Amino acid sequence: MTVTTRFAPSPTGFLHIGGARTALFCWLYARRHGGRFVLRIEDTDLERSTPEAINAILEGMSWLGLDYDDGPFYQTQRFERYAEVLEKMLADGTAYRCYCSKERLESLRADQQARKVKPRYDGCCRELNKPPVDATESPVIRFKQPLEGHTVVEDTVKGTVAFDNAELDDLIIARGDGSPTYNFVVVVDDMDMQVSHVIRGDDHLNNAARQANILKALGVNPPIYAHVPMILDEAGKKLSKRTGAASVMDYRDAGYLPEAVINYLVRLGWAHGDQEVFSLDEMVEHFDISDINHSASSLNPSKLEWLNQQYLMTLPRAHVARHLARHLGDLGIDPALGEGPNLEAIVEAQAPRSKTLVEMADSSRFFYEAPEVYDDKAARKHLLGSEAVISALLSALTAVSDWQAATIHEAVMGVAEAQSVKLGKVAQPIRVAVAGGPVSPPIDVTLELLGQAATLVRLESARQWAIEHAEA
RNA sequence: GCUCCCAUCGUCUAGCGGUUAGGACGCUGCCCUCUCAAGGCGGAAACCGGGGUUCAAGUCCCCGUGGGAGCGCCA
Secondary structure, eight states: OOOEEEEOOOSSSOOBHHHHHHHHHHHHHHHHTTOEEEEEEOOOOTTTOOHHHHHHHHHHHHHHTOOOSEEEEEGGGOHHHHHHHHHHHHHHTSEEEEOOOHHHHHHHHHHHHHTTSOOOOOOTTTTOSSOOTTOOSOOEEEEOOOSSSEEEEEETTTEEEEEEGGGSOOOEEEOTTSOBOHHHHHHHHHHHTTOOEEEEEGGGHHHHHHHHHHHHHTTOOOOEEEEEOOEEOTTSSBOOGGGSOOBHHHHHHTTOOHHHHHHHHHTSSBOOTTOOOOOHHHHHHHOOGGGBOSSOEEOOHHHHHHHHHHHHHHSOHHHHHHHHHHHHHHTTOOGGGSSSOOHHHHHHHHGGGOSSHHHHHHHTGGGTSOOSSOOHHHHHHHTTTOHHHHHHHHHHHHTOSSOOHHHHHHHHHHHHHHTTOOHHHHHHHHHHHHHSSSOOSOHHHHHHHHOHHHHHHHHHHHHHHHHHTTOO
């Protein structure tokens, strides 16, 4: 049997982090077994499905690097097939037309809730031989659920789960307008697409029994189920739009690398011993459904930040640089224009002090633009009264003929020694002068990247500032 | 209300009958240091409660409690 998994989102919103993890698990499992991963868009709800949402899902998958072998399939394009199966079930007597009005159903439900029993269809039309005389509405089609016995779902992560068939009512599989509903199309599609492993959120565990029964009515064996636990927000609550960056694309915009998001996601509900950082190959090699946790997990944003930094520091610089360029662009800086320093060198220098690409872009801004104002506190502390030091630096750095970190370092050290001060007393004024604030990579590296000309101009500006503010 | 699922540090987790209950993030002490980081070495921090089973229970069973999900002509 070849392994086939599928990711089947409904296009009613963006691809959120929980869906992304489900997709990742499906993808990993298929890759691990040399199987097939299919993408299916569950858009049978014409009211709520939107093309924007479809694009958002496709974009999210692509950004994460989750490629699929088949699809995307759209359920709205398979209506003839569903109609065909529906006819067969009607003919077989495993489904029936129900003429109950929505009003009747609503009052039935209200009554049951008032009596504190589980709301369910009462089977009113189940044994009808012909339409009732007053049948004015277009009938829905219901699945004829077995009345007695149990339905057992063998779930790979939850274990054996038994449902009393009496708990499962006759669910609607086609609406009054003839369009099929979720529990039915899922079954038909998984069957037609030969899905071997259904990996999805455990909010579907209850549906598994209904679906298994439909499959049985169709004479088909159910797939292997794996219901993975939910992902909760930081507070342990269900994920919602209010929880901040719930969309995968928001993570991109916030400066996370897809590698970090993937790694973070794979460790949510899954572990391989004590290992925290996984390459894609390692994930594929080690991933197994049997190692998936049974309980829900909460988001831990600071761990994502840590992972992101690990990847910023270790991924090939050219790769990180490409992502950084995007965020510099967001700041109105075009690193491709050639004026600025080498992007990869910036990545090397800034990665150990950046959690995200947004931070990295922001703190690298000064390489491209001279500071408009100095950080107030830093300027007063390091610039005020530093005219002599800055003047000395100006001449020492002007004299550097081979502008390299090593030679710069020598020049700066020379000034410190000549002034009988520690390196910090010299480095900090430079830092404020060139970066505008008290923080930057090592001063020699910073200056090398900035370039000699810009360094001298900024030092001169800082000297002027120090003179102007001296009397105050 | 009914049905189903779940329960180890604050969080992510290892553990698969015998462990000083391990790792990671975060927090924190020290070291390194031109700033900020990164890095190195330490520290605090957990088996939800009660019953069983067993020579032995975080691990198996039951109950309770607490979370979560489902109960649509949504998916």
